[in-house]
Amino acid sequence: MQAVKMGNRDVMAVSLYPKEGNPLWEEYSTKAVAHTLRSYSAHTFDYPYPKAISVHAKNQGMEYPMICWNYGRPNEDGTYSDRVKYGMISVIIHEVGHNFFPMIVNSDERQWGWMDEGLDTFMQYMAEQEFGEAYPEAVAPNKAYPSRRGDPSKIVPYMSGDQSTISPIMDNPENVFQLGPNAYGKPATALNILRETVMGRELFDHAFKTYSKRWMFKHPTPEDFFRTMEDASAVDLDWYWRGWFYTTDYVDIGVKDIKKYYVSNKPTKKMQDYMAARNMTEADLPPLVYLAEEGSEDFDENLKGKSPSETSQTLKEFMMDNMTEAERAKVKEPKYFYEVTYDKPGGIPMPLIVEYTYADGTTENITYPPEIWRKNDKEISVVISSDTELTGVMVDPKAETADIDTTNNSWPKKEQNSDFDNFKEKIKG
Ligand SMILES: [Zn+2]
Known part of the structure; x- marks a missing residue:
């Protein structure tokens, strides 16, 4: 008592x-x-x-x-x-x-x-x-x-x-x-x-x-x-x-596709078409940074991983003309740009919890609110940029959401043991 x-x-x-x-x-x-x-x-x-x-x-x-x-x-x-x-x-x-x-x-x-x-x-x-x-x-x-x-x-x-x-x-x-x-x-x-x-x-x-x-x-x-x-x-x-x-839906969110972009020193094909249709030249535009998708016709291997001001002459000139040295030093210039597409085979909308891993070993955790699925309940894309290369994406890294299928949770895709492999390891250990 x-x-x-x-x-x-x-x-x-x-x-x-x-x-x-x-x-x-x-x-x-x-x-x-x-x-x-x-x-x-x-x-x-x-x-x-x-x-x-x-x-x-x-x-x-x-x-x-x-x-x-x-x-x-x-x-x-x-x-x-x-x-x-x-x-x-x-x-x-x-x-x-x-x-x-x-x-x-x-x-x-x-x-x-x-x-x-x-x-x-x-x-x-x-x-x-x-x-x-x-x-x-x-x-x-x-x-x-x-x-x-x-x-x-x-x-x-x-x-x-x-x-x-x-x-x-x-x-x-x-x-x-x-x-x-x-x-x-x-x-x-x-x-x-x-x-x-x-x-x-x-x-x-x-x-x-x-x-x-x-x-x-x-x-x-x-x-x-x-x-x-x-x-x-x-x-x-x-x-x-x-x-x-009210339903028997389940949670399943995965990473579907990643497109890599790099800074380009000339307008992309799409932008050139846009300007041609309007009788414009680059001089008619404000200083722009163009992004070329890796492997596309706009992509230039030599510019891979270069910063925007290293790549674009117009941007460089703009910065020289309009900024002090101190201001220029403070500008953050990412070199890597990614469009990450997530899909949602599961019926239940949930926050999208992601851990991004970079080549320098750092990780970044971002939670996108569940409202991210409001306009498209099946698939969404987000754009991220960084100073170093993205090496890994992991959805729901701490297993917080009861995601029923984790084979689609990581990029690059992880080899998953079969139940038989797991059993073999278990009896061995
Ligand atoms: Zn009870």
Whole structure:
């Protein structure tokens, strides 16, 4: 038993277990209950009840207001596996967590299973990660808490699976084939990605807290959740709800093509045609820098990698005439220009997260917002320039988006081992 401060109240975190539960239960049960109350309250509202009780059970976990039973029994000699230990801590967090969703924020699980299981599993994921930070001795050295659900990679098998066995999250739970990934795992991952990658923690947490407080002791429907998340954050998330909750689409974004351009000392063929059609000469134009695509008729191998003022006589003259030496020294002149085309075989629009690697070993990370897909949902191109040559492009380098096919995520294309190769390496090592 342990008292947990909630404002000016003391809430009792309580465990009930027979000696068969030890040594696991005396070590972790009350710790997990108290941690859950603190973590969930910090993300929602102060736990309003006087106590929360975790009762030992041999199998299963089940929630009731203020009391729940939870599995996690050591072997007769008192030893236990990591699986039993983490399973126990996780189930306690989950079942105590149900006090918040759906008992206080009282949604209807018969209509929308995800509104309590999904929200609770998402909260469970955050609480587990925070548990690993609060009690580093309870997890493997320098490792995060091994959450079973919530991490983007965990939902890839389900979202890339046979479409005839997948339902949208919004389906009635009775019509869903696999309730685990549908009502627990996918909404947990969707909200985790929304928090970490799309909105950022500060904005998401404010909106989520607003939802929790606004709907405590009331009966929210999905629209109430969606609308509160939007009006509290002032972010239009319709596209996100549509993709993740109303469809069985998946995330897949890839790098399709890269065109290389170099500075040219004469107008490109296209520009010459343009001028000819209007009876113009170069003298009629302001000083321009022309870019020639590598391998095209405009391309001159000798000018590869030269700066604009090294290449273009008119630009050089313009700079000499109009700028002081100090100003000229400050001008940044990229030498390499690229048009990078990304495609999106997946139906869900997501931020385009890219890591560019250059020949000097530096990397640059750019996140293009999801709005980049607004005008063309299948394919977009961006132009980048640099002082050194681009040597690599990697989409979603930290696996944040649950991208189901990573074979198209890098340029140059990486050789990927087949499952058989991976198996061979595994049995060798
Ligand atoms: Zn549950």
